[in-house]
Amino acid sequence: MIKISKTDVLWNYIAQFFSLAAGLFTLPLILKMLTVEEIALNYIFLTVSSLVLLFDFGFSPQFSRNVSYVYGGAQKLKKEGIEDASSGEVVINYRLIATLVKVGQYVYLRLALLVLLVMLTVGSLYIYKVTDGFHSVAYSLPIWILFSLSTAFTIYYEYYNFLLTGKGAIKETKIALLASRIAYIGLTFLFLYIGWGLIGVVLANFIAPFVNRMLCYRFLFTEEFRSQLRPYNISKEEISATFDIIWYNAKKLGLVFVGGYAITKFSMFLAGLYLSNAEVASYGLMMQLVNILSAVATTFFATFQPKFAALRVEDDQQGFIRLFSFSMVIFYILFVLGGCILLFGGNVALGYIRSNAFLPDKLILCLYIIVVLLESNHSHFATAIISKNNIPFVKPALLSGKGIAIGSFIVLKYTSWGILGLVLVQGFCQVVYNNWKWPLVILKEFKLTMFQFVHIGVQETYYKLKSVFK
Template sequence: MSQTIKVSRQDIIWGYFAQFFSIASGIIILPMVLRMLSAEEVGMNYLMLSVGQLVTLVDFGFSPQFGRNVTYVYSGAQRLLKNGIETLDSFVKVEINYSLLAALIQTARWIYRLMGGVVLLLMLTAGTGYVYQVTAGFSNLPNSLLIWLIYSAGVFFQIYYSYYSALLTGSGKIKESKKAMVYSNVLKIVLTYVLLYAGYGLLGVVIANFIYPFLTRYLSYRYYFTAGLRQTLSSYKVSVTEKIALFKTLWHNSKKLGITTLSGYLTYGASTLLAGIYLSLEEVASYGLMIQLIGLIGGISGIMFTIYQPRFASLRVSDNKTLFRKEVAYTMTIFYSFFVVGTILLITVAPYAIRFIGSNTTLPSAFILLACAGFRLLDHNFWNLCQTVIAGNDFPFLKSCLFTGLGITAGCYISLSWLHLGLWGIVLSTGLAQSAYNNWYWPRVILKQMNIGSLSFLKEGYREALLRLHI
């Protein structure tokens, strides 16, 4: 029987556990990485992460689009549309279309197998060429070529197995998805500590990252594919023609999300790559550390919003607009509160903590930290509200995101190569370009669609938070 996806207390608890351990793989490991690796190794690590993020754009928005469509099927949709969704009467219960679910899963396997191969090819060709350049022919760091090859293989398997997580969250098994994430991150943390203490340096970090996706895949498969579901799905045979037809349906909006993801990469990932060309590895390490810590703040702040995304999509199917608005206001209020507190701690506590652990890498000035965090808050606000529109399988902000991303890349290039503004040039180029249009226009439009103003949205969010948290 179909169902409106609900978020239980256990889902929320496990969601925070999962995000904690995901962050722990950064926060718990970070002091050791900063203390035991040289500034050059830390800079190399951030550059690898940026290259890895670039090649994962081959996904081109398919993963979130796949997860949302899984939610549509479990919520009772009998067919998947290129634009919009098939809304149902919330009082009418319909059976899950297992034929459609089987086709969706088999299509995803087919696509991810192809994407994994493309990702690995890009990592081993263009990616290797870039790393060769920034490491002076793999001579700046010991074992740099081996480190890059292992990192490339790890990225390949993360892409190849990533549809399992979308299956779990899309079907409402949020707790199970988070359990798999928690257990896998615990393994990664332990392995990283052991290998760093054993003296493997950056090589140990990438080995731990390589092993991580295999446990995630094993646990996700066990949680989702129960004996009953395997038996039900095994009776449906999906032809290549059906897979291609379904892929075309998914691709219609997936490509739009992919282009927007590309613009997001241009906003932050490309800036790190440009920094690697025009700045020293020590400066890249400082910038990368700042972006990582602000990213951690955003990740912690957005836990509740992320957990509720399958519910947003389900409420779109049932067309419950009032409850949908309340859920969005509640989760965004949690996000705002956590982000502001996190930013205060970043500016007042983090620099002292970095020095206390004996880090070889330092943070930029407090003014740069504040400016970067402020711009990121506006970016997150814009993108989170856009996610509520995407939950309805609509994507009206494609062009503005793409042009903004291209403008940011051009701005970073000019500020670094011509104006020599250093880190300030990167921060201002990204922040001002986003704030010129996206960060104010689309939030206003989306709130207007919800028939609510900005101040009323905040009031409703805090009111919902007080009610649900029993304050």
């Protein structure tokens, strides 16, 4: 049975802090010591990296969710819906766990090789274009090759994290992440101070994840876990059948991710082609800082995702809505507070560190914060829908992504709106449907209004705080 303790929540916040701090602590040095061209290329690298992760095509979250179902007591996996756990003590099907381990190994090796191939071919052509034939940034080709290898290795070992997260081992997963982020911070500072520039940032990003993978392996493949899996010899037929079950919904989720990428990231590709380096750096900086804000606000919610799946298996409706509303209220509070700090103090802080890039003006930044708040809100409600192993929002996500991609191209190609146009297109395409539709689905399922939902969350927050300060 999956149990999320206060220690798990604490470790999640500590790890998330250092994960985000890795960006925040190194950001002043990056903004100060890299040229505008290098800063712009660094943001393009990050965008390309998030693009190739789409090759996962929804498999990873679906894989982790199915691990949670098994640890929650499900004795078999289903393409749609979930098998309710039998009443009484939860019995874990370790043959099914062993099969999932083999599926993870099988899928992620092939995925990593495919990603590496695409990055070194198609990706290299794009980098050639945006760096004026690899000339605008020194050593841009070897930097790109190193970044491609780093991304492939990260993908290959990713199934360790999803197996740990799926079984509810939040503390162990976050300890590994924490160690990796500390290594990244130290290496980035070292390489930048000795004058290695962008190649130093990429090299730190290459080395640090190996710390994460080493610790995840030790936490996952304990002697007890090995002994539980040892009796089972998993056949190719079992691997294939289990993969087919996971892939049934994963491919739908993958299409959602493609739409999501077009919604949140594709505009950066277009910005690299149509805007100046200074504008690309400003837009990329805004995206990075607001995404950090969203990640901080989402940390509490993300901690309980394995528990959401387990509560669905147990058919505990009241427990689910209380936990979900509680985590969403925490998200709202943190996002609004962080948004105000970023809006009124962001450029002040950047000026203090003598940054070579700054955030757009307050109107654009405020609009973007609101757009991301609404997107994150409906994404969390969509996660609640997915916890039932149903994915009804493939077509809307693709249509929204297509609309944003086309709209972004039009405003960059035929208007002078620049960054403001990108933000307006993104917000409009989301508010017409996704922003309100998926929260409404969950509210209807539990027969609640939005006010009642928030009220439940506020009550839960009050009770939790009261118990802490007793």
